[in-house]
Amino acid sequence: xxxxxxxxxxxxGAASGTRPRPRVPSRFVPxxxxxxxxxxxxxxxxxxxxxxxxxxVVANLFIDNTFLIVLAVGMTFVIxxxxxxxxxxxxxxxxTMVTASGLQAGWPVPVVILAVLALGSVFGLLMGLVIxxxxxxxxxxxxxxxxxxRGLCFVIDVESISIKNETFRDLATGIIELxxxxxxxxxxxxxxxxxxxxxxxxxxxxxxxxxxxxxxSESSAxxxxxxxxxxxxxxxxxxxxxxxxxxxxxxxxxxxxxxLHAVGMELQAIAAVVVGGTLLxxxxxxxxxxxxxxxxxxxxxxxxxxxxxxxxxxxxxVVGVLLLVFIVMQRAILRRQARH
Amino acid sequence: xxxxxxxxxIRAGRSRLTWPVLALVALLLVNVIVTPSFFDIRLxxxxxxxxxxxxxxxxxxxxxxxxxxxLVIxxxxxxxxxxxxxxxxGAVACTSxxxxxxxxxxxxxxxxxxxxxxxxxxxxxxxxxxxxxLGIQPIIATLVLMITGRxxxxxxxxxxxxxxxxxxxxxxxxxxxxxxxxxxxxxGMFALVGLVTRRTALGMLIESVGINPKASRLAGVRSRTIxxxxxxxCALCAAVxxxxxxxxxxxxxxxxxxxxxxxDAILAVVIGGTALSGGRYSLTGTLVGALLIQTxxxxxxxxxxxxxxxLVFKALVVIVVCLIQAPKARALLRRRRTPVAxxxxxxxxxxxxxxxxxxxxKVGQR
Numbered sequence: 001x002x003x004x005x006x007x008x009x010x011x012x013g014a015a016s017g018t019r020p021r022p023r024v025p026s027r028f029v030p031x032x033x034x035x036x037x038x039x040x041x042x043x044x045x046x047x048x049x050x051x052x053x054x055x056x057v058v059a060n061l062f063i064d065n066t067f068l069i070v071l072a073v074g075m076t077f078v079i080x081x082x083x084x085x086x087x088x089x090x091x092x093x094x095x096t097m098v099t100a101s102g103l104q105a106g107w108p109v110p111v112v113i114l115a116v117l118a119l120g121s122v123f124g125l126l127m128g129l130v131i132x133x134x135x136x137x138x139x140x141x142x143x144x145x146x147x148x149x150r151g152l153c154f155v156i157d158v159e160s161i162s163i164k165n166e167t168f169r170d171l172a173t174g175i176i177e178l179x180x181x182x183x184x185x186x187x188x189x190x191x192x193x194x195x196x197x198x199x200x201x202x203x204x205x206x207x208x209x210x211x212x213x214x215x216x217s218e219s220s221a222x223x224x225x226x227x228x229x230x231x232x233x234x235x236x237x238x239x240x241x242x243x244x245x246x247x248x249x250x251x252x253x254x255x256x257x258x259x260l261h262a263v264g265m266e267l268q269a270i271a272a273v274v275v276g277g278t279l280l281x282x283x284x285x286x287x288x289x290x291x292x293x294x295x296x297x298x299x300x301x302x303x304x305x306x307x308x309x310x311x312x313x314x315x316x317x318v319v320g321v322l323l324l325v326f327i328v329m330q331r332a333i334l335r336r337q338a339r340h
Numbered sequence: 341x342x343x344x345x346x347x348x349x350i351r352a353g354r355s356r357l358t359w360p361v362l363a364l365v366a367l368l369l370v371n372v373i374v375t376p377s378f379f380d381i382r383l384x385x386x387x388x389x390x391x392x393x394x395x396x397x398x399x400x401x402x403x404x405x406x407x408x409x410x411l412v413i414x415x416x417x418x419x420x421x422x423x424x425x426x427x428x429x430g431a432v433a434c435t436s437x438x439x440x441x442x443x444x445x446x447x448x449x450x451x452x453x454x455x456x457x458x459x460x461x462x463x464x465x466x467x468x469x470x471x472x473x474l475g476i477q478p479i480i481a482t483l484v485l486m487i488t489g490r491x492x493x494x495x496x497x498x499x500x501x502x503x504x505x506x507x508x509x510x511x512x513x514x515x516x517x518x519x520x521x522x523x524x525x526x527x528g529m530f531a532l533v534g535l536v537t538r539r540t541a542l543g544m545l546i547e548s549v550g551i552n553p554k555a556s557r558l559a560g561v562r563s564r565t566i567x568x569x570x571x572x573x574c575a576l577c578a579a580v581x582x583x584x585x586x587x588x589x590x591x592x593x594x595x596x597x598x599x600x601x602x603x604d605a606i607l608a609v610v611i612g613g614t615a616l617s618g619g620r621y622s623l624t625g626t627l628v629g630a631l632l633i634q635t636x637x638x639x640x641x642x643x644x645x646x647x648x649x650x651l652v653f654k655a656l657v658v659i660v661v662c663l664i665q666a667p668k669a670r671a672l673l674r675r676r677r678t679p680v681a682x683x684x685x686x687x688x689x690x691x692x693x694x695x696x697x698x699x700x701x702k703v704g705q706r
Contacts, residue, residue, distance in 0.1 A: 130659075134666040134668050136663075137617070139479065140606075140616060141659075141662070143606070143607075144655045144658040145655070147603070147651045147654045147655035147658065148651070148652060148655035148656075148659075150651045151648070151652030151653075151655060152652060154648035154649050154651070155652060158648055267483065267486070270483065271483075271487065274480070280477060280479075280480050281477070311494070311499055313495055314491065314495075316490055316491030316494075319487055320487040320488025320491065323483070323487065324484045327476055327484065328474065328476070331474055331476055
């Protein structure tokens with residue numbers, strides 16, 4: 001079923017050239033559907049509320065979701081190989097905690113940043129090694145990682161630690177003026193850089209192609225002589241790195257470290273990836289789709305805050321329903337392709 | 341004599357239950373060392389009290405939910421939504437009781453409980469529909485309800501913590517019939533499920549669906565109905581667990597009730613030796629697993645470590661248990677323990693076969 005998805009563009013009807021209809025390759029359909037839905041939601045918002053369709057509201061979508069964009073990028077890699085990483089939310093919390101306590105102890109900012117990134121990457125790498133070499137389901141290993149990271153937060157401190165370091169605060173509050181009176185934070189630049197690098201890695205490198213191959217069929221990829229082990233371990237290291245970076249961005253956003261930060265953020269990241277059109281069985285999907293997925297979730301939140309009378313729990317319900325719609329849609333597409 | 345004893349030892353070493361049971365015993369010993377009165381159970385006003393009873397009582401919801409989870413996992417599924425269902429059950433029951441005309445009466449309590457069970461059965465039906473009819477992966481299908489469920493629970497309670505004052509309702513979670521009622525419910529359900537699945541063909545059918553859904557369907561097993569039923573059953577277990585949790589404190593907290601209980605339940609099942617890949621399941625294993633998790637939590641409390649750090653210990657237990665149970669790690673251990681065939685090498689084909697089977701199995705495993 002999965003391999004059929006990628007061979008879709010060269011289906012007989014299109015290849016024989018009897019009637020060259022300009023058709024969108026079906027692998028782009030989920031991403032385009034998300035994008036259309038995003039535009040529609042945003043359009044509905046701007047029709048309904050005054051001042052919704054301003055450049056700054058769009059910029060705020062990015063500013064308020066920098067960490068989620070980075071997390072979704074890492075999660076996309078993992079889900080593309082057919083795995084899942086439940087530990088990202090906890091690793092974000094652990095990163096904010098390490099950042100806060102490191103700065104409190106008087107470490108210089110670059111050292112703290114490097115230490116956090118290294119910690120996250122090693123954490124992900126270890127989970128990847130266990131998943132691959134002991135052949136245990138990613139679900140359960142990353143679940144253990146989730147507990148472990150959350151617990152380690154509380155080992156550092158049970159209370160919240162606020163960040164008072166001047167340099168770090170300057171980083172957090174610094175803004176970049178864009179034409180049109182729109183301003184963004186440094187975090188947005190970092191997040192967009194991560195997205196660009198991820199797109200490059202997935203589509204222009206051997207590693208990226210192997211990621212798709214492993215997601216399509218691991219045994220075929222292995223029989224083709226691809227280095228499945230490196231990829232399967234690597235994606236978790238990437239996800240760990242992204243979680244740590246997301247944690248740094250989250251620390252910039254909250255200016256504190258706390259063991260209860262980012263509870264449930266792994267679910268948001270997974271939801272964004274799925275809404276962005278990535279197949280949960282692996283092998284098909286795009287990083288840009290996940291970014292649109294994050295923006296979609298952000299738009300829903302913005303609309304709910306613009307509405308004012310709607311309570312925050314509506315966000316959860318709407319996100320859940322959206323997730324459901326996309327899952328059912330994916331299922332329908334897969335079934336149709338299986339029939340061809 | 342000695343050989344049979346050694347055989348028994350070897351068999352115990354191979355059994356998946358040995359390690360969890362040993363860990364449970366070790367934890368209990370740690371507790372006795374820290375607090376010598378740990379095993380004391382006293383009878384007061386016809387009620388049994390003691391640390392062991394506490395472990396059982398606090399572990400009752402987890403045990404019940406793990407029971408439903410075992411059956412779901414046996415069919416190669418998973419139910420992430422149980423935590424949300426726990427919150428919804430409490431929210432529905434408490435809101436209904438608080439809004440009833442006679443909010444202290446038996447009728448209000450039973451209406452509330454009935455409504456909660458009914459709604460949760462519908463939620464389980466929904467999960468089962470997504471998995472068995474639409475064929476969506478269980479993790480994802482139940483993720484929808486996991487995310488939406490807490491929102492629904494907060495919608496029902498209007499974001500407030502609803503408190504009730506109803507002795508009948510409080511009886512579910514805090515009542516006593518010599519033993520706490522919660523324990524009796526959990527153990528009763530456990531015995532019932534054990535009886536129904538192990539004394540009839542149902543257990544075997546569930547296992548066959550988990551091992552190979554297609555083959556069992558072709559063999560005439562109604563796999564769709566079975567899968568559907570286990571999700572409804574799991575949601576019902578979660579609902580009863582949610583009623584216990586909420587009635588124990590006579591309040592419904594949509595945000596925190598049953599938070600992370602899905603993970604505890606899954607851990608209990610995994611520790612008990614039921615593989616997440618479905619198929620054979622062990623109810624006794626789940627019982628041991630649930631008790632192990634609760635004892636671990638209690639031990640952390642009694643030894644005076646900050647309760648939040650329990651998570652670290654849980655993580656370590658999961659990692660160790662999973663590593664021990666992983667076929668690859670077992671193979672590694674076995675290879676190290678048994679010396680590599682005697683040097684006179686009377687049987688060279690054996691290693692050759694082993695070399696040949698390993699890669700094929702690896703390919704087929706996915």
